Amino acid sequence: MFSDYSMSELGAIFAMQGFAGLILFSVFVLMALGLAIIFGQMGVINMAHGEFMILGAYVTYFVSNFFSAFLPGLFPAYFFVAMILAFFASGALGLLVEWSIIRHLYKRPLDTLLATWGLSLILQQFYRSVFGAREVGVTIPNWMMGSMPVTDLIEVPINGIFVMILAVSISLCVYVMMFRSRWGKQVRAINQNRVMAGAVGINTEWTDRLTFGIGCGVAGVAGSAFTMIGSTGPTSGQLYIVDTFLVVVFGGAGSILGTIASAFSISQAQSIMEFFLSGSMAKVLTLLVVVGILMIRPQGLFSLKLRK
């Protein structure tokens, strides 16, 4: 299959597909980070994660409409406002959900899975009733349009670069929060030994709630970034939930570095194969390889050495 292309063309194909893979990677990382916090640190399966993301996307959509109607001068900067609002909107919903549902189910992880699936159905129908069944797209500010030529064969889109920068900076933020902040220390302490953490004076209930809220907030930011490269509909979140879970499990639950590494390998494999095979076969092969590796190495790529 390589014989039809010359060497330089092949190089360009790999570079461009690799770059498309990098955009996919950024999306995976953004989605998986929130889940890595919630699933990795708390062991809660949040099947409604995609819907928290979509909430962020809808918030961005409304902020962009608001800016273009009332503050057209500031329109190029609307995205940053939208991102912050998306974080707080999804985060607040996360806190509410933790308080009303999740906290009753910590001892029954499989049941959280079912309950959050129910929640995701409710949220989907809610979006459909309120925002309509059609997909909506935001107006991208001018400075994010177009593409940047690297060589005469290779061009990279600017919004892709922006999403990548965003993914990197949010990963850094999560890393700092997890490993340098007081909250992160508490979360890790609870993850290692809940009873002991409580005994030394950590408010475990509140930390759990905050952790869930922050995880959902990060999902909201991911949804916000998502609007830059795709449109949003009520069921968009569900399309990605399995991928996202596989990314987190493949990386090794509880390891943020592992999540990033697995997002990178899965996205690159998928997008490079997509060029040579049909999209669906590329996806099937990627998923099969991931599942196959997980069968051989169930703990994922990077596993924390923890006694459970």
Place this chain on the structure above:
Amino acid sequence: MTISKTSLFTRQELIGFIVLAVVIFVLLPLALDNFRLNLFGKYLTYAFVAIGLVLCWGAGGILSLGQGVFFGLGGYCMAMFLKLEASTPENTSIQSTPGIPDFMDWNQLTELPSWWVPFYSLTFSLVAVVIVPVIFAFIIGVAMFRRRVGGVYFAIITQAFAAILTILIIGQQGYTGGVNGITDLRTLKGWDIRTDEAKEVLYYVNGVLLFVVLVIAQFVRKSKLGRILIAMRDQEDRVRFSGYDVAGFKIFIFCLGAAFAGIGGAMFTLQVGFMSPTLVGIVPSIEMVIFCAVGGRLSILGAVYGALLVNWAKTTFSESFPELWLFGLGGLFIAVVMLFPNGLAGVWSEKIMPRIAGLMEGRKPTAKPLVAPSPKEKEAA
């Protein structure tokens, strides 16, 4: 401990079985017109999956979110046979290649793929309905359980399988019929399955098969295997240290659940007349879990009622209030998990049965719950 014929059912369980038989074979056919009865026939095919889930999830503690895969595999095996029978050269003479299924012709295939050929035989197809899902389940089971993957991870990976199979079926439409599935099925060995009489006969076949499956499930639950399963669910390590091959039991019960789901899928194809990837994927697979959860994850009879009730509610609500249905289903998920973890069967045996018993006998309730006894009672039993 001897397992004699009388110990297969307690008196209460026997009454439960008889009531269900009366509902399925007498009440429903009397109360419903042909169209509705056919719908209930469809719901019954989901009950097969739900019974398998009771064994895997309720008894064994293995939550599979990929039962749709096995349902679909069984269904597709049946549909392939029926499709080949419907695609005689006479029926398909307008195609550029007569004698192959229509969707293959639309996708420029000029001959039947070799793995379709065995499905000309009814015997092979009927065996495949059970064996193909079992082989799949066996491969997944060996890979996962031997490495002691369980719980949440198992659920996510089975869900990935549901996603993979759906994408594969939709992507390879020349071989599988794609997103439309395998449609326009006509006859089974010359017997037209589309007529009202055929649908009614199939409904009864469904019911009889369901009872066969129920008795098998009841036997498994009452046997030593069933006790080991429950022990494994509650204290896996203790069972392992007692010298039992935990993985082997898990693989067996997972394969049994897959076989039940395969039979359900094949009956679905016959009763409804098509098979499509919309019955394989992540969403239907999770819905099958909710049938089981609503009915009661510990009760095989409850699972049947759960499948019938949830589907009936789904049809009724989506006919009259399509907007409300997803709210209702979502709320049902949350309510069942948070308020009635043992489903309808739990409500029945914990709340209603003791009262009835109290009323009937006019003294302190003595009825033991059908399902979900506390660990102490289990030891006493």
